[in-house]
Amino acid sequence: MRPERILIVSLDNLGDLIFASALVPPIKKRFPNTVVTVWCKAYTAELGPLLPGVDNVVASDPFWDRAPGHRKGALGPFTRVALSLRKERFDVALLAAAPWRTAAAVAALGIPMRIGLLRPRNQRFLTHPLPAEDRTRPVLEEASRLLQPLGIEAATLRYRLDATRLVRRREDLAERLGNTPLVALHAFASKRNRCVNPAAWIMVAETLEARGYKPMWVGSSAELTELRQIVGTRSSWLYADSTLGGSLIDVAAALSLARLFVGHDSGPMHIASALGVPTVGIFAPGEPSRTFPQGVGSFRVLFRESPHGVTPEAILVEVDALFSSPLVQANPAHWAK
Known part of the structure; x- marks a missing residue:
């Protein structure tokens, strides 16, 4: 056939x-x-x-x-x-x-x-x-x-997005965003009862900024508007809807420039993983053994039965582990609990 x-x-x-x-x-x-x-x-x-x-x-x-x-x-x-x-x-x-x-x-x-x-x-x-x-x-x-x-017996599948098709957008964004390493943060899940407290996200962002990263928040305009109301004025933080205009292709271009992605199990998490960005996925609870990042990038997974169990310290432990002990395949025994 x-x-x-x-x-x-x-x-x-x-x-x-x-x-x-x-x-x-x-x-x-x-x-x-x-x-x-x-x-x-x-x-x-x-x-x-x-x-x-x-x-x-x-x-x-x-x-x-x-x-x-x-x-x-x-x-x-x-x-x-x-x-x-x-x-x-x-x-x-x-x-x-x-x-x-x-x-x-x-x-x-x-x-x-x-x-x-x-x-x-x-x-x-x-x-x-x-x-x-x-x-x-x-x-x-x-x-x-x-x-x-x-008649196709595929080896282990990995998803991938072709960042070479983003060259012009990447160049434009790199010029606008400067040389500070970006960390992309996605503080939202498809269901509100799976979202980690915004206060925890703010502490993570502040810590990573102190380490030399520039926080870039991704999400819908409604989500990011809500976040800005909580965060207040932070001139050094970037928001995808205002900085990038909110288009999905521009968000993908910005994610491809990030040194790190931290966020809930979501579409943006999978975009980052598909672009090869080191990714920390947060599942609270979700289905980590099923929908963990399966792209071409390294990853870590933080799993809790409830978002109330996710602390800034736990997230940052996984960020550190991402660069010292990255995962490249599924192993639920390694999910942080």
Whole structure:
């Protein structure tokens, strides 16, 4: 089998798209002439040019789901995009995540080979349903099973973003931001009950600044506005929404310049890891054995059952350990508890 066109479907959030992108390099290695298209949410599509091996990116927001900080997608625009994809006559669709509505939408495209992991009510829409995801295992280890029906036995997958495509933005930002080493901080999680107290983050930022780093806070405009109200005036601290303009591609460029990333399990954490930035991921609690940083950068993981158990001292211990004892693969025995 030599498919001419493959559709990677990732109608989920930012981190999910980065995980899904790891499927493309082994596909291109096996089928170098295959055209690979990624179908994703609109807000994540900005990263499309950074996804290695991806030829086309098509964006639409599913009408049954909402992106963070956005409304649900609308039926009309979603249907128009789906109809345009149907005309492409893809040979294969790989569903990075296959909830039944996504699987049904892909089935409506008329793609003859549709591969996905089993979920409730999705089997009828897949031609190659695979055993359900084991949520105790790393995301990319489970995702690699999607390649097996194509005859691809991938080695350990790692996600990566291509920073060479950010050269002009990096140069511009480097000139504006100066020579002080950047530390990127992301104090927000997808759920508020997983967020570490802002006071702890402020102490971490102050300590790292005293060590010679320039703190750069990343997050949505609403999150960063809230943070500024708590922090007060700190002229030496940078905020992604005001310093960078808030675009996702500019945030990626700034993250690629950072010497260190510290933040919650989130899309920005996975962007940093995909760009090779040394990363401390905070899980409070989350699923560290499943969604730890799986990019090309070194990392450490700080795990607690509750954000109340995460202290500035514990975060800084992991920062120090990142440079003395970095992790390059999953080992839950090493998660700091």
